Amino acid sequence: MTSTPKTFGDNTSTSGSHHHHHLHHTGKRLRHFFRPDGRKVHIAGSPDEVETLRRTLSTIEKDNFDLVIHGTPEHIEALKETHEHHMATHKKLKEQHGDLVDEFERVIRQLDELSLELHMISEHAVQLDANFSKYGYSAHLRTKDSPEMSAANSVLGDHASAFDKASWEAEQQRGVTMKFYKKPIVRQYFHKGLLWRASEAQEVASYELFVDLLYVGIIAISGDNAAEIATGQALLRFTINFIMGWKFWNDISVLISWFDTDDILRRCTVLFILTCLLGFTTNMADSWSETWTPLVGFYLAGRLFIATTYAWYGWIIPMVRGSMIGSSIMTAIPAGFWIASIYVEEPRRQALVWVGIFLDMFGSMFLVCWQRAGIWMAPRMQNWAKKWFEFFPGANIEHKIERTGAFVTLVFGYSVVALLYENKAAFGINAYFGKAVLGLVQAFAFNWLYFEIDSFNLHTHAIRRHIFSAIIWMSIHLPFIMSFVLSAASLSKLVLAHDCANSDPETLYETYAARSTPDISRGQRWFYCGGLGIALAIMGVISLTHVYKAIPNQRLLKWKRLVFRFCVAIVIICLPLAEGLNSLHLIATTTGLVLCVLFLELVGSTCTQDTFWRDDKRYCKYSAKCKVTRKELEVSMKNGTTINVEDIAKREAGENGGFSVV
Template sequence: MTSSPETPLDGVVGAEPATHDGHGNHHHHQHHHRFHHTGGRLRHILRPDGRRVHVAGSPEESNHLRKTLSIAEKDDFDIVIHGSPEHIDALRHTHQSHSEQRQRLKEKHPEIAEEFERVIRELDELSRELHMVSSHAVQLDASFSKYGYSAHLRTKDSPTSSSATSMHSDSDMFDKEAWDAERNLGTTMRFYRKPIVRQYFHKGLLWRAREAQEVASYELFIDLFYVGIIAITGDTAAEHPTGESLLRFAITFIMGWKFWSDISLLISWFDCDDILRRCSVLFILICLLGFTTNMASAFEHTYTPLVAFYLAARLFVASSLLWYACTIPMVRASMIGNAIIIILPAALWIGSIHVEEPGRQALIWPALALDTFGSSLMILVQRPQVWGSHFPRAVAWAKSKFEFFPGANIEHRIERTGAFVTLVFGSCVLGLLYQSAVEFGINAFFGKAVMGLIQAFTYNWIYFEIDSFNLHTHAIRRSVWSALIWFSVHLPFIMSFVLSASALAVLVRAHDSPDSPLDSLYETFIPRSEEHIGPGLRWFYCGGTGIALLCMAVLAHTHVHKTIPNQRLLKSKRLLARIFVAIIIICLPLAHLNSLDLVGTVTGLLAFVLVVELVGASCAGENVLWDAKCKRNRANYEAQCAVRKEELEKSAREGTVVNVEEIARREGGEKGVVGTV
């Protein structure tokens, strides 16, 4: 009589030799090792003579294991490093011993051994399938069926490759012919494809489509186009640095910002990669171009066409949302609500055309507030649990109406915003460029340009590397409020930085400081050089720089960073220093410095902030300049090649070396699986 063996969760590495007790019973001592999930490596090996071998992943782990195990196991063990000759030798000898024992069992009990191996193979296949894909007949409490979706949960674990193995191959899962055939297939672009929601919220969970969202080429085109436009708005304000210019700059900048945010939102919400989507984006860009051509004299002669192009783009977005409401019933309520929020301020914009200044401002700013914060209000309406603890009826109504609502893809939104900020930093550096007309042009003009470049590079360093380093939870993932703050603060951050950079470009060309001869500039730059710097330009430059630094402090505060033991300065103290420096920069115009001293002082203060961040984030007792344990003399490199599992097993048994050149010549390129060299 035979019985099916149990399939253990932990695999058996080796079995100790059988021993006899005084009653003649046989005892087999088995040692189990622990696996990680798919692709885990062996932690222990039991030699045929009963000696245990522990496998360490690195020399540091080997030393730690030796200290720990010397107390528990005395000296009856060996420690080898994964991939070392000792490790391979132990595996080879243990494998050979088990193979010989298996052969003896086959010779002694051939039928039982064959049946036993067949059952084990089937159990392994079933266990692998259960681990990879598990379908649970769990009925959700949501009514997915009314929208044509399955109402069952299904979880799937994608296999991950282990970095511990030298090469990975699975002849059962890799079909070379099918892979080559699929690789040669192409796709076509249709004029219209039914849109699908990329991700949506339901019952407090974010449900995502399987398709990964990548940044499309036309999205980068939009960023480049828009960055050029906002530079024009900043240059126009810096030419006449007055309060009225600042007011007009804020209005036109916020209106232009809505073009970019509307396009980003539509792309992030819906997947409809077709010709019609690109034509829609092109129409919005045409409206943006028409809007830009009417910015300079908008408040004298061209206000009507400015608003007309703006409303054309906004109402087109509203009509798109209503179309999505018809084609995707699941998010219909949310789309109608967002469309209404766009249509309501349109009435104020139309009314502002028929009102003269200064009464026009009473209609412009409420319309701008609705356009800017309307989407945030809609997010709060769709999430009544955030605000509705004292309004149960409102909560019940919101939950019934907004059972499903789309959500922005977090990774895509972060990547798009980061790319846009990078382009803003880079484009503002263009204003620092001037042309010299002398052989040796190292003077005050060049010094101010260099310091302006240092300022832009410092902002980029702090935003992307310091505030995003050791990030535990991004503001978007942290909570609704932190996400709304992160979204909203980017507008004043970019707006103030653009204004500051435009004013800095004028300061660089100014010849009000020593060692700045006017004739050293190229002839086209001489008329653009200022002899005296007015207070308005100083306030534009210092106010924009300080407010941008304050906004960066707020953005950093919305994130949750990892805790570092023995840190010299905590995050709160470093941000407090950043706020103090920002206040000092904002007040610098009161000192009445010339352009060279002003730019130099601001550069020094920003450099101080950078040093505080770098030194304060380090640990006490460590060398700030150099890490002696960085191990930069080691690196792992990978190459792709198609190699069968049988070849690797044969090479491991015989102790031969796989001929990589032969494999590459046989396959003719990067195909198959990954091999780590």
């Protein structure tokens, strides 16, 4: 009996899942197969991929292969030829061995189904290929199916029919009315070092975007009030008010990220918190003297409502009861300090205020320490903590990054809106317009750096890299946003200043002419330059929390470009020491420095064999480190075994001191 060459290529993930040569094709597009004569056929996904794939294969397999484009007549002909050959072989075996072939096929089908089930619940268990390609792979991540897809995990079930059933049920749900109350479902949770989450990405709800609209006003009011006075006391008040407002936004984001409950009560909950936020905002301007009590009152109303909500969720969801009650307690504890601050005068009030802020900002970190049950605890306390915090809700990485990015977008948008003014001159191309254009270029460059440059060639996101990098990434965005808001608010004052040539206030519309000043104060200079420089430096720290793809032929490595960024940030911060710079000179200098950073990032990220002016990807390759030794890979290939990702996860966790965040 002639042997049949192996037909199907390897379509499994590279993350360490089992590979069985007897597996049937399970829906993924084949990358290669073998002809009856043993010649290997590689399949290119598009014409653009042909030349790149041909160069790669020529170095590995020389000329002993065929290369076809998916869907072309050559591809179809090769498939038909191979299919007919194996059908003939199957028919011949059937005639020779009969019942034995039928039994063998039945066993193969059972093995295929069992292997697929094991693949989904043990070694890989993740349907997040796009997530991994964007944020980096994690061996600690698992998916949990929604109730509609539970049938798909049946060992002997038909996966195709299960998918059709889920699609049908989803289609039926389009006619379901919204209920007043639905029992909340935990979107994702940590359990014994693994993060279990739904396989689908979490979409941003419309009412979350509505929350962002309200924050535009908060950013504008807090920033303008601080830049108008530009004193140390104004900076202190701005910092306190902005942090308190940030907590409102963060509470709503966490609540929506942790629990899924698409009902009317959820919307009413968000509306109540927004009402508290609105009351808080209306009392910010005079909070240092007359309106501190209502400011704190509205703030505590929102915070204590969140604490009550956590306690309620803990009561109705026993799985996360311990973590929810703990979160409720840690949210409510700072209320005592805030209430006490109402009855204490300045400056002694500041001690109570900053203790309350510290507990509000970092109280959840205490719960993480308890949940980790570190060695600093007594054995009995460790056992209690592990049992009480066995399940802990986790943040969805896509939702967290998208919501944070939305807030940063609001800040950049505010900086542009703050530049707007009305002109009444017949020809309005003057110093005011020039300063506004420079401010626009500056904001665009920051947007470019944050959303594209620092997210380019990303191998592992900070949230998925390590627990400490995740904490830094999530915590440092607050000072980054505050610094940029302060700088943007001060920039709006600099744009209207008439301290330079071709800046006659008579050319401004009456409303803006009244705001124009003959000079800019020292405080406004420090607010503008200090805020801009600190924001640029913090953006570099945010970039350092990620792991980037290592491209050997890059002109400048990422860390060298970041060193230059930090140096530029220091120069910008020190610019107010130059007394002779007017508003136009100051804005032009800072904009030029920011553009230098952007240009260096663009040129430095290219490869040495490439040109900056055209696309050429022949030489740009990247590498990434994996906690697997060469010896392990050689043994695995020699014996035909697979490497278990659980072993890699335990090894990485051990090297990181037992911490891992996905």
